[in-house]
Amino acid sequence: MMKLTINGKVTAVDVDPAMPILWVVREKLGLTGTKFGCGMALCGACTVHLDGRPVRSCSTPIAEAEGKAITTIEGVAGPEGELSKVQQAWISEQVPQCGYCQSGQIMAATALLRDNPSPSDADIDAAMAGNLCRCGTYVRIRRAIKVAAGLEPAKGAPQTGSAQA
Amino acid sequence: MNEIAKPAQRSRAAKWSRRGFIGAGVLAGGTLLIGVAVRPGNPVGKLGSLVAGGQGEQLINSWLKIDADNIVTAIVPHCEMGQGAHSVLAQMLADELDADWSLVRVMQAPADGSYVVTDTIRGFVAQGTLGAPDWLEPTWNGLFTRIGRLADGMITGGSSSVRTTGQHTMRIAGAAARQMLVGAAARAWGVPAAEITTAGSVLSHKASGRSAPYARFAAAAAEEDMPQTPALKAPGDYRLMGTDAPRTDIPAKVNGTASFGIDAVVTGQTMTYAAVRRAPVPGTRVAKMDASAAKAMPGVLQILNMGDFLAVVADSYWQAQQALNAITAEYTAPESSIRSSQDQFARFSAALDEAGEAGGKEVIALGDAKGAMAGAARKISADYQVPYLAHAPLEPMNATVWVRDGKCEIWTSTQVPLMARSAAAKALDISADDVTMHHPLLGGGFGRRLEVDYVIMAARIGQATGYPVKMIWSREEDTQKGLFRCADMSRFTGGLDARGRLVAYNNVFTQRNDPADACDCAFYDIPNKSIRVAEAELHLPFAAFRSVDHSQQAFFIESFIDEAAQAAGRDPLEFRLAMLGQSPRHKAVLEKAAAMAGWSTRPAAGRGRGIALTESFGTIVAEVVEVDMSSGKPRATNVWCAADPGFAMNPDGFRNQMEGGIVFGLTAALYGEISLRDGAVEQGNFHDYKLLRMDECPAIAVEIINGKHEKLGGAGEPGLPPVAPALANAIFAATAKRIRALPISKHFA
Numbered sequence: 024m025m026k027l028t029i030n031g032k033v034t035a036v037d038v039d040p041a042m043p044i045l046w047v048v049r050e051k052l053g054l055t056g057t058k059f060g061c062g063m064a065l066c067g068a069c070t071v072h073l074d075g076r077p078v079r080s081c082s083t084p085i086a087e088a089e090g091k092a093i094t095t096i097e098g099v100a101g102p103e104g105e106l107s108k109v110q111q112a113w114i115s116e117q118v119p120q121c122g123y124c125q126s127g128q129i130m131a132a133t134a135l136l137r138d139n140p141s142p143s144d145a146d147i148d149a150a151m152a153g154n155l156c157r158c159g160t161y162v163r164i165r166r167a168i169k170v171a172a173g174l175e176p177a178k179g180a181p182q183t184g185s186a187q188a
Numbered sequence: 189m190n191e192i193a194k195p196a197q198r199s200r201a202a203k204w205s206r207r208g209f210i211g212a213g214v215l216a217g218g219t220l221l222i223g224v225a226v227r228p229g230n231p232v233g234k235l236g237s238l239v240a241g242g243q244g245e246q247l248i249n250s251w252l253k254i255d256a257d258n259i260v261t262a263i264v265p266h267c268e269m270g271q272g273a274h275s276v277l278a279q280m281l282a283d284e285l286d287a288d289w290s291l292v293r294v295m296q297a298p299a300d301g302s303y304v305v306t307d308t309i310r311g312f313v314a315q316g317t318l319g320a321p322d323w324l325e326p327t328w329n330g331l332f333t334r335i336g337r338l339a340d341g342m343i344t345g346g347s348s349s350v351r352t353t354g355q356h357t358m359r360i361a362g363a364a365a366r367q368m369l370v371g372a373a374a375r376a377w378g379v380p381a382a383e384i385t386t387a388g389s390v391l392s393h394k395a396s397g398r399s400a401p402y403a404r405f406a407a408a409a410a411e412e413d414m415p416q417t418p419a420l421k422a423p424g425d426y427r428l429m430g431t432d433a434p435r436t437d438i439p440a441k442v443n444g445t446a447s448f449g450i451d452a453v454v455t456g457q458t459m460t461y462a463a464v465r466r467a468p469v470p471g472t473r474v475a476k477m478d479a480s481a482a483k484a485m486p487g488v489l490q491i492l493n494m495g496d497f498l499a500v501v502a503d504s505y506w507q508a509q510q511a512l513n514a515i516t517a518e519y520t521a522p523e524s525s526i527r528s529s530q531d532q533f534a535r536f537s538a539a540l541d542e543a544g545e546a547g548g549k550e551v552i553a554l555g556d557a558k559g560a561m562a563g564a565a566r567k568i569s570a571d572y573q574v575p576y577l578a579h580a581p582l583e584p585m586n587a588t589v590w591v592r593d594g595k596c597e598i599w600t601s602t603q604v605p606l607m608a609r610s611a612a613a614k615a616l617d618i619s620a621d622d623v624t625m626h627h628p629l630l631g632g633g634f635g636r637r638l639e640v641d642y643v644i645m646a647a648r649i650g651q652a653t654g655y656p657v658k659m660i661w662s663r664e665e666d667t668q669k670g671l672f673r674c675a676d677m678s679r680f681t682g683g684l685d686a687r688g689r690l691v692a693y694n695n696v697f698t699q700r701n702d703p704a705d706a707c708d709c710a711f712y713d714i715p716n717k718s719i720r721v722a723e724a725e726l727h728l729p730f731a732a733f734r735s736v737d738h739s740q741q742a743f744f745i746e747s748f749i750d751e752a753a754q755a756a757g758r759d760p761l762e763f764r765l766a767m768l769g770q771s772p773r774h775k776a777v778l779e780k781a782a783a784m785a786g787w788s789t790r791p792a793a794g795r796g797r798g799i800a801l802t803e804s805f806g807t808i809v810a811e812v813v814e815v816d817m818s819s820g821k822p823r824a825t826n827v828w829c830a831a832d833p834g835f836a837m838n839p840d841g842f843r844n845q846m847e848g849g850i851v852f853g854l855t856a857a858l859y860g861e862i863s864l865r866d867g868a869v870e871q872g873n874f875h876d877y878k879l880l881r882m883d884e885c886p887a888i889a890v891e892i893i894n895g896k897h898e899k900l901g902g903a904g905e906p907g908l909p910p911v912a913p914a915l916a917n918a919i920f921a922a923t924a925k926r927i928r929a930l931p932i933s934k935h936f937a
Contacts, residue, residue: 055447129442
């Protein structure tokens with residue numbers, strides 16, 4: 024059994040230590056917000072945080088997560104579900120299209136803003152270049168990161184939209 | 189029924205039959221022709237169980253329900269794959285219903301014949317029948333509903349959701365429901381219906397000071413007669429349509445709760461996972477396999493040789509894939525003599541040679557192309573080519589199935605849930621009624637998920653296991669073994685008169701799929717044309733790709749128009765404008781894009797601007813691309829896009845689609861290439877099948893020309909076609925190097 028800390032909760036799993044974090048969180052822990060895109064650390068859809076650092080969970084064995092804090096997209100909001108600034112900006116700027124890559128985008132952007140609260144365009148491009156979006160929402164991601172950083176005003180779309188039934 | 193009903197019963201039966209005629213279809217003018225009432229005890233009550241939710245809900249008709257908390261749920265028959273259809277269709281329904289947007293939810297309509305998208309089918313099958321005379325509409329709707337059901341027509345594609353289902357179904361459903369709510373309130377309050385107003389999901393009667401939320405009269409409203417001719421709002425009365433109402437699906441997409449096909453869980457069951465490997469060359473099969481090493485690997489449950497593919501079923505997907513990697517296999521010899529990309533293009537070239545200046549199948553013949561060419565002061569000619577492309581949605585193909593007791597349950601991301609259901613049923617040799625589909629959000633579709641090959645594979649695996657299994661394709665499988673945007677080659681000859689006008693236009697290409705008019709630039713005033721297709725064999729199977737034929741035809745046509753402008757010694761913008769005398773909307777769009785880009789100003793040193801104009805899926809789009817060549821390699825720095833869709837139901841959503849189409853098109857223009865070696869696809873993952881990344885993404889500005897036209901254009905696809913030619917034309921402007929073959933990056937390696 025391996026002891027893991029995921030989104031602040033301690034849990035134990037019985038898996039091959041070589042199994043990538045991605046499949047442990049998705050299949051064994053039921054946290055499906057983290058996505059499989061390429062399996063080769065090329066697309067960033069599987070990005071999670073290990074002790075706050077973004078890693079590609081499809082190519083990182085679960086053994087490397089032992090003794091560290093894993094944060095997935097499900098752990099980004101506060102305990103009462105209050106959205107982070109990045110998540111709020113993703114809504115105000117109406118970023119997602121299909122949404123499949125957006126968990127990874129939000130994890131990458133969250134890590135960027137933690138290290139660099141006022142990123143330049145070049146900083147954003149460098150930090151986000153590892154996360155592919157096939158729908159092509161890059162322009163909005165760029166703007167949403169600046170909104171989350173307080174560098175640009177939110178477009179003003181209400182934060183309380185309707186939810187999916 | 190043989191016995192003659194008593195009068196009371198007869199009248200009730202007539203009412204039911206009218207309501208029971210499923211397939212709401214409506215006229216733009218505002219006539220409800222077919223309504224569906226669904227509620228407990230209704231003869232078509234089967235739907236009730238499919239769309240039922242919490243306690244106290246009242247289905248008003250098959251497209252919407254209202255619950256005790258005054259929540260309106262729009263039941264949307266189209267799939268949500270990022271294009272925003274769920275939300276904008278609900279927005280259109282909610283506007284006609286006068287609903288409070290914050291109280292509107294969206295539900296994916298179940299895969300059921302009742303939810304065939306009749307008007308989309310009409311759009312596909314018989315263009316021009318939408319907006320037919322009132323007296324003809326019921327016939328058309330009945331006919332196309334029947335066709336739709338026969339064809340499993342629950343389709344999301346063709347940039348059609350808003351302009352077909354939105355305009356002709358969702359708005360009517362909302363308007364009809366509003367009228368029924370008003371009728372019920374009028375009866376209860378004893379006041380004339382005309383005195384009741386609606387806004388924000390509340391009914392009000394000013395004179396008596398009464399008001400009530402919709403929920404109070406939802407049940408009574410369902411007893412009202414379905415209005416046959418609900419009045420639709422005129423544009424001046426829109427409250428939600430034409431606004432940036434926030435998308436309903438976005439909150440779940442920022443906190444990890446949005447559920448895609450790949451996230452399916454079979455409740456209460458132990459999940460198993462399958463990794464698959466198809467034979468590498470289309471049409472070939474597994475000849476021999478050695479799975480001895482794989483058998484002994486941890487977690488492996490079953491190893492299957494399905495003939496056309498291998499599958500390993502294991503306790504986890506990772507284990508399944510590891511074991512699959514350990515299997516060696518040999519495959520049958522390919523039948524096609526096309527082994528390489530060179531072979532493929534040689535076929536195209538031979539077909540074009542054989543067709544010459546008059547052969548092949550005629551598509552457009554206008555004026556006297558031959559005579560005009562003979563009399564031209566100057567002739568130009570050029571060949572263009574594009575490679576195969578993979579759709580590469582970030583969610584790889586996958587499906588979860590549970591086959592047991594002659595029944596099958598499927599969870600998958602698909603653009604065609606009813607076709608997927610039928611295909612699985614056929615593969616399993618059971619009735620489609622015994623297949624239950626669950627089709628959640630799609631992690632990208634782009635046409636790839638109009639195909640059901642992966643659903644059939646999963647069903648066959650599920651049949652072999654008998655227990656629930658989730659099949660996931662690796663990225664390599666997804667890139668190499670699916671269906672593709674066709675490669676193609678197109679040959680042009682143009683004749684310019686003494687004044688530099690393009691008076692003769694001769695074009696032949698090899699691939700023609702859809703839309704039928706994609707190969708013509710009818711908006712340009714070119715008096716003599718001969719456009720033909722000389723069909724040539726494709727090695728890889730075809731699937732519609734975002735914007736379909738426009739994805740290659742726009743590059744061919746708008747590159748050639750640019751070459752003609754160059755030959756005429758004219759500015760590319762001026763040359764095009766001079767041919768748009770009969771097309772004022774196109775002219776306005778082109779002028780708008782040019783103005784946004786500051787076309788008349790000179791770009792900085794090392795930079796160039798290119799322009800292109802297209803019309804696809806009813807929307808006119810012009811784009812100007814600025815490219816920076818100072819590093820020796822092209823870098824698109826800016827894209828200015830002007831678009832005229834007639835009217836944008838959700839302008840921000842429309843802009844998002846233009847932005848996405850531009851990025852998708854830039855990926856194809858700069859990098860997109862699926863090439864062949866020994867008959868198999870060479871690329872495998874995102875290192876050799878590159879997608880545009882954030883640091884390569886230009887600044888994109890989009891402006892919408894909102895003419896409040898009744899006829900609407902699409903949004904999902906029209907942003908893509910102009911960007912490749914605009915970029916290639918920009919590179920020419922900067923370097924005098926003309927790109928005639930995509931991808932562009934190969935010319936600057």
